[in-house]
Amino acid sequence: MPVDQLADIGILQPIENYYLVGTYPPLKAMGEITPAETFTGLTRNANIYLHLPFCEQRCTFCHFAKEIRPDSPRVTRYLAALHRELEIVTGMLPHRVTAETVYFGGGTPSYLSAAQITALFARLRQHIDIPGTAEITFELHPSVIDAPDYTDRLDALRDAGVNRWVFGVQSMDDRVLRKLNRGHEASHVYRLLDLLHERGLDNHSVDLIFGLPYQTEENWYTTLTSLIGYGVDKFNIFPLMFKQADPISAHYRNEPGIFPDLRQRLRMHFMTEALTRRLGFRRGPLFYYSKAATHSRQQENKYDSIEDTNLLPFGVSGFGYVGNTQYYNDCTMDGYMQRVEAGRPSVWHGVHLSTDERMRRAVMFNLRSRGVGRDDFRSRYGVDPAEHFAAELAPYREHDLIRIDDDAIRLTDKGVPVADSIALRLVSPQVLARVQDANSRIVDLKRDPLDRYDFSPLERDPVGAGVATAGRRPLLPTVEH
Structure with a gap:
């Protein structure tokens, strides 16, 4: 090359x-848009996204909307707003929508208690048809196993119909994880994999990032081979991305030498390609690897058929594509909750294509x-x-x-x-x-x-x-x- x-x-x-x-x-090219014109043209089947913006710690690389360890009333207020948004938005749609896929992202969705998880799923099913064929994905943090009620949370998710699990690992090198402030170690990942396997929950995908501080081609190879050897057969593997607001950007400015350079990143990428291909994985969409014929319908729909199966978001900072309109919900927690509590959709910016x-x-x-x-x-x-x-x-x-x-x-x-x-x-x-x-x-x-x-x-x-x-x-x- x-x-x-x-x-x-x-x-x-x-x-x-x-x-x-x-x-x-992109968001910066969007402008003010009314909810009525946003939802016109929604497809009958859609991909549903719900954002849960709560975390136990601030990972240095994360650029999504989140709050760290909010108090219980704050979480309760947000969930009430999310329930209300489901009611408001679905009441404005041209027809009742059927979910082809449902994705709970964050933040850390597994931050919620079992009771909160059950209540959210019940409200979602009131307003959106979710057939048994729907792919329902829920993001987990490996540290969930340290929560005293972790088995209750996993059982509540299984009982609610979750059939695909995604959890952020990023690296299996503990030094790298500490620098990222991940709040978990490699041992947590193995324990979570064992726990899911014991419950027969084997449709899971692991998130990894290459280009991280203290990462080398050797420990990247070890990360891949250790997880594959433990039975992981789906991955989301991305290069590190920088945003000015993220702490890792300051780390890079202060210590660029602890980060892999461009050639090292490329070697990590091609190492991933060669290793996964040799072991029977397929790539698709980009940066997603799977031994199965389909990595996830949610991702394939997003890249291949979004005009035929639109993306409908709920929650702070969710972005969607509905009827040739790309739009964002309010990206600030207070702004989002105030809009919804006033009985308005949280649509913030958008553009008709x-x-x-x-x-x-x-x-x-x-x-x-x-x-x-x-x-x-x-x-x-x-x-x-x-x-x-x-x-x-x-x-x-x-x-x-x-x-x-x-x-x-x-x-x-x-x-x-x-x-x-x-x-x-x-x-x-x-x-x-x-x-x-x-x-x-x-x-x-x-x-x-x-x-x-x-x-x-x-x-x-x-x-x-x-x-x-x-x-x-x-x-x-x-x-x-």
């Missing part, structure tokens, strides 16, 4: 610039999974994606980072680490201008919710720049048609 050449022409980003494209258009923006989004996201099917794309949008975006895709095709066949546009193995650079090149001039305008009005990168919860690399200050807001430039030029 010609690392230096790809870096010189802007295709391979420095590690401090790296961030995956989580939404398009034109046909051109939908096409751009489709290529960005489909590339991360099965690829961009040319016949399907032509049927939906009336143009061939390889021809329509030929200029944007040309440098990636030239360097063997994408392959264009008669049936689809797909990433090559070499192209996987640069998928988000391709997405940046596909950004429209209009979206780029809106992001630049939003940046010009942000004065506090650590606290402004527009920057804090904008899950996009577009026009982000590299973490090495500290908290300055001046001098931002596009990472890659946008090609106009």
Whole structure:
């Protein structure tokens, strides 16, 4: 892989610039939107997301909305707001929705007690149809086994219908875990795996991150092989991403030498690819690995078919895609609860996607999974994606980072680490201008919710720049048609 050449022409980003494209258009390109226009066009089947923003500790790398050890009244108030939001939003929908998948994320959803878990599921089922075929995912923290009522929590989740479990491990090296302030050790992971297995709950996936402080190619290899050897057959494996508001960004500025450099990160990535492939795993969507034919329907729907099975979020900072509209719920706890307690949906910012923006989004996201099917794309949008975006895709095709066949546009193995650079090149001039305008009005990168919860690399200050807001430039030029 010609690392230096790809870096010189802007295709391979420095590690401090790296961030995956989580939404398009990004939050900074959205504006005020009314709930009535947000929910128009919702598909009958949808993917449901619920955000539980409570944690026992602040992990240094986490960029999601959360509160650390809130008191009991605070948790009770938030759950009451979440219950009320379910009632308000479903009352505004054009029809009753059926969940194809349900995902409880955070934060740390397993922070809730057994009684709170049972009550939340009961309220959810009042307002949304959840058939027995639905995939229901719940995130666990390995330290849940230290809670005195941990068996009650797991039993409540099983009884509520949870059939897929995701838990953040990040590393099996205790020194790395302590630096991340994870609140668990490798031994907790083994105990949790044993506990789930004893209950017959074997559909689980482990989150890992490479590029962490004190991580080496050797302890990364040990992390992978120890978990695979213990029977884990599904992984979510991501490169470390920096945001200005996260403590790990300050760690990087102060001690960059304890972090793997770009070449080491790439070797960790390709080590993962080689090892998992040799042991019978398949990759798909990007950064998700599974021995089963499907890693998770929730992830595949997000990348391959979100226009046919929309994403409907509940809770603070949830983002959704409904009827060609990308939107965010209020990203601050107090703002979210005040909106809902006043009887209003928590919709905060959003944007309706034109046909051109939908096409751009489709290529960005489909590339991360099965690829961009040319016949399907032509049927939906009336143009061939390889021809329509030929200029944007040309440098990636030239360097063997994408392959264009008669049936689809797909990433090559070499192209996987640069998928988000391709997405940046596909950004429209209009979206780029809106992001630049939003940046010009942000004065506090650590606290402004527009920057804090904008899950996009577009026009982000590299973490090495500290908290300055001046001098931002596009990472890659946008090609106009």
